[in-house]
C-alpha cells in the first residue's frame with residue numbers, strides 16, 4: 066500500500082477528499098529534470114506517468130497544485146506522496162509551507178530505501194520551482210539569486226510568480242526559517258489574513274495567529290516597555306507589538322530595499338500614530354472589516370483608536386498603512402514600568418477589619434482602610450514615561 070501524506074494550504078490536514086482527482090491533459094508532454102541530488106522537478110504529466118516514475122526510480126512525490134494526484138498514483142505501492150493545495154497566484158502564502166516541504170524532501174533524499182524524489186505542480190514552472198528554490202536555499206545556505214542560478218542551469222523553464230519571489234526573498238532575510246518576530250513576516254502574515262477577512266468577512270484559523278496575546282494577561286516574561294491606557298493605566302500593548310514605519314513611507318511587506326534605503330537616508334521612525342498588531346482584547350477585529358478600538362477595562366472603555374483590514378489608514382505623516390490597527394498617541398502612555406499587571410488580594414483577616422492588602426508583581430505591598438480615598442489611591446500607578 067502506498068503511504069500518503071497530505072496537507073492543504075490551510076494546514077488543517079488532508080484535502081484529498083475535498084478535491085476531485087484530475088487526470089492530466091494528455092496533450093501536455095511529460096517534462097522532468099534532475100535539479101539536485103536525488104531530486105527531480107517536473108510537471109503534472111510526468112507525475113502521472115507510471116512508466117516514467119518507474120524508469121526514473123521515483124519513490125517520493127511532492128505535489129503543489131490545486132488538485133491532488135489521481136488515486137492510480139497515490140495508491141502505487143512504491144511511492145510516498147504529499148499534497149499541498151495551492152494556486153499559482155501571487156497572493157497565496159507559499160512561505161508557510163517551506164519548513165514542511167523541506168523536511169519531506171530532506172527525509173526523501175536521506176531515506177536509505179528511497180530512490181529519487183519528484184516535486185511537481187501543473188507546469189513545473191512556478192509553484193514547484195518555488196518549493197525547490199526554498200529547499201536549495203536552506204540546504205546550501207545560499208541566497209535566492211544563487212539558488213535561481215543553480216536551478217536555472219538544470220531547468221531553464223523555471224519562473225515563480227512575483228509574489229512567490231518576494232516570499233523567497235523574505236525567507237532569505239529570515240535566514241531560511243520562519244521568524245515570527247520579523248517585522249516583514251508580521252506584515253506579510255497580516256496582509257494574507259486581510260485578504261481572507263476581505264473574502265469571508267471573518268478571521269478564521271489558521272490565520273488567527275496574527276492576533277497576539279494580551280500583554281496585560283500574559284505575564285510569564287513581561288516586556289519592560291509597554292503602552293498603557295492614559296485614563297485607567299491598563300496595559301494595551303508591548304513594545305514588540307509595535308509595527309513601526311518610517312515617516313512618509315508606506316510600509317509594504319515586500320519592500321525590503323525601500324526600507325533599507327529609508328534607513329540609510331536617515332528617515333526617522335514615525336511617532337505620529339502607534340500602529341500595532343491586533344491583540345486579543347480587540348474583541349471585534351476577527352468579525353469586522355473595520356471599527357473602533359476601546360479600552361478593554363469595563364470601567365474605562367475609553368476610545369483609543371481604530372482598525373481597518375482592507376481600507377487601511379493614512380498616518381498623519383502621509384504613509385498609507387494597510388491593514389491598520391492603531392492607538393492614538395494622546396490616548397496612551399509609553400511606560401517603562403515592569404509592573405505589567407496588578408491584582409488585589411483581600412486576605413480574610415483584613416476583610417473583617419475592612420482593610421485590604423494590595424500585591425503587585427513587583428512585590429510592592431500596600432495596606433489601608435477601604436474608604437473611597439483609599440480605593441482612589443489604589444488605582445494610581447507611577448507613570449513611567451519612557
Ligand SMILES: [Zn+2]
Pocket residue numbers: 294295296297298299360361362365366367
Ligand atoms: Zn482605559
Ligand SMILES: [Zn+2]
Pocket residue numbers: 310311312313335336337338380381382383384
Ligand atoms: Zn506616520
